[in-house]
Amino acid sequence: MKDKIFTSEHFSILKHLLRWTFIIIPIAIVIGSTVAFFLWLLNFVIHFRFRNPYTLYFLPLAGVLIYFIYKLAGGNAEKGNNLIIDEIHEPGGGVPKRMAPIVLITTIITHLFGGSAGREGTAVQIGGSIAQMFGNWFGLNENDTSIVLMAGVAAGFGAVFGTPLTGAIFALEVLTLGRIQYNALLPCLIASVIGDVTVAAWGVHHTAYHIDVFIITPHWFSAWLPVDFVLLFKIIIASAAFGLASYLFAYMVHGIKTFFVKQVSVPWLIPVLGGLLIISITMLIGKPDYLSLGVDAEHAGAVTIPSAFQAGGADTWSWLWKTIYTTITLGTGFKGGEVTPLFYIGATLGNTLSVLMDAPVGLFAALGFIAVFAGATNTPLACTIMGVELFGGQYVLFFAVACFTAYFFSGHSGIYGAQRIGVPKITGSRFSDSATLSEAGNRRQNYVRHKMKKYGLWTRNKNK
Template sequence: MITNDKISLKEHYGIIKHLIRWTVLILPIAIVIGSVVAFFLWLLEAAIHFRFHHYWLLFLLPVAGVGIHFIYQFVGKSSEKGNNLIIEQIHEAGGGIPKRMAPIILFTTVITHLFGGSAGREGTAVQIGGSIASMFGGWFKLKGVDMRMILIAGVAAGFGAVFGTPLAGTIFAMEVLTIGRIQYDALLPALIAATIGDATVAAWNVHHVHYHIDHFVSAPFLLSGFFHIDILLLGKVIIASAVFGLVSFLFAGMVHEIKTICLKLFKFKWMIPVFGGLIIIGLTLLLGKPDYLSLGIDAEHVGAVTIPSAFYNGGADTWSWLWKTIYTTITLGTGFKGGEVTPLFYIGATLGNTLSGLLNAPVGLFAALGFIAVFAGATNTPIACTFMGVELFGGEHALLFAVACFTAYFFSGHSGIYGAQKIGTPKVFAEYFSDETSLSDAMKRRGYMYQKLRKYRIQFKKKEEE
């Protein structure tokens, strides 16, 4: 007769076996990913500072764009789908991620930044993680669910390592796949990978930027004695976060539209990055400052608008967030490589700086809220971004971080920078947001439904006139 104690013992033996197996599998993968990400961060910083001292490199941006185009044309091939390819392969439980993805995206991202393109680094780190994890998965002869879990772990390792946020990296890798649903079966591999990846970057003595929210005193409010939080401040946070979500929607839409328009305008695809590079050069000359080029973390000159400067009064111009949106969407929409997340941090932080003045709110707090909320809206990962807020800025304002991320998540609608995301639980229920539809398919259906509705309206109007 099998007793409850024997069943419990067998279950815990299985748990220990599962833990040991995945630790052994993930350890070498995460160390390699962390090491490659550390090299990438070092190389990227060197490239950016080299351009600081050689301003003329900006004028070669169109040439660099043509080079990137032909690298992907002849060598990269399917790798050009980037993060969307990794998400697709995780959904299909396959390992069809080419080994060349990691070196190609690393090299082309550094080229983009060396010549002044406005892009990020998260996309590169995630692709490095996914590509290396897929390679190891093939060596370990993993298939099906195991391959899917190893790919999620690779994404977690890359994300956690590049930003120094292992908890956010863990949740991001599980949350980004399907809107409204988290893949908890991959929790253990993702957590181990993100932790080891982050520790490996630290072991290589590569450091991350530290941000700080200045202390502020809440303004007195009529009902303050009845609540544990500042209700007036909470209301301001909700208003600002709705704006953050709308800007996320704007960003994702602009990248998509720029790609679509350029494909229609130019017969030869190599002309698209030339066009994008020339616009970036023209805008920089027009504005008379290089503040919106590259990552936007380090200051190229005294008084430059950067992410760290946005946390202080006077550290951003009123329209800095819009200029960065234009620069980044043009850069990515015309074929240059990198990520979207660090520019989204810049857009959110500078927008938060602007809104803090309009709403008479703490500037450092609202820069931090914009930092994580615009990212949450653009990637549809509010839980991961809440954790990121706690890891980067401390837990004192955790509730406000959550309010900001979830509000922006809803106001960004069914849009996002990753078209391969599935819709598990729609934000609103409609015919074109059916379960398990990809985000790109949902957007196509939405366009079809809008056209259909417009057609009915025109027909109805004609009948009324008759």
């Protein structure tokens, strides 16, 4: 029998690749077009609020409107990104078609009235909802539907940030800590690239970021070692802080939501109180810098993500104010993503740390930008690639060190409670055998209560 250079396996592979290409392309085009419309509309309402700052005072009413939209028409779409993650792992009722228009409308409402939120969550939910719809039309089985949902996540993420490779890796990495879903590698890459190209074709552009060139101070060992280990040491210390900032953000989002649910018996009053808190804090600090996305400047000298890349472009506590604003907004029921606020928190914290550690401002802002996101989503590989796509490959080693360090220091926490724990960050950890981040969070709360009771800091009244 003669040996064959090409076997039947190669033709099966070719058939597999062509099949997924034809399935994914129309899905990604629709997702990219929807995301382009969302980004255009988002930009319009944000600048409308800039011209009409009084709209902030209607934020509590906007929160009530969002609550009743989900109450009357949302159904299980209220679970947002966690629903998509659950459906990818264990297909069940599916991602409803209404998720896309509802989250788009409610996110626009949040930003129109000044709520501090992002756009990634909306884009991912748009991607998941549209992907599920096409999967039903194509009559796909459960395994293929899971892959299509992952491709929808990749298309939405890649399209909303203009980072196609990051979008593909994010969709593969975000589902389970310590594992990557390689079975969806090609569909996710195609979807993310097509989604990004579609947004560009509609004439929607993304914010460009730039790290200023800096001179590395020579040390006595510089002639023998290609890496500035003094700077690297500073980056590791800063990245540990970035990871702790990620942990603080995730803890506060879940904690604020739990607190209000327990303390407020009338659900629609929760967004009212959240809106009033945002208004009060804004009046207290006397500037609107921490409202909405934080990308465009509402006034001259405003603290924004781009300004954080320059010396003096952020206040010392800008990162903490943005954390407070965003966790209150999302924790009290307003809609939008977490990622752009995480970019803001990371970039401004990097700006602050660069001053304290006598380090390059632009570099540290960029490291914080990607590392806080890496810690909060547990996606260090995707965020390292994001650093390359946004800032160039010159500092890829620093990007990797920052993202991996932040990933570990954020612990078993994150903004997606449905994320599975495949490989624990530290074996033997008290929370490492939890099935999901949500379960790890519950165990963490129970552990804290146990310690407080042990030392007499927890009473029956506090437990109600």
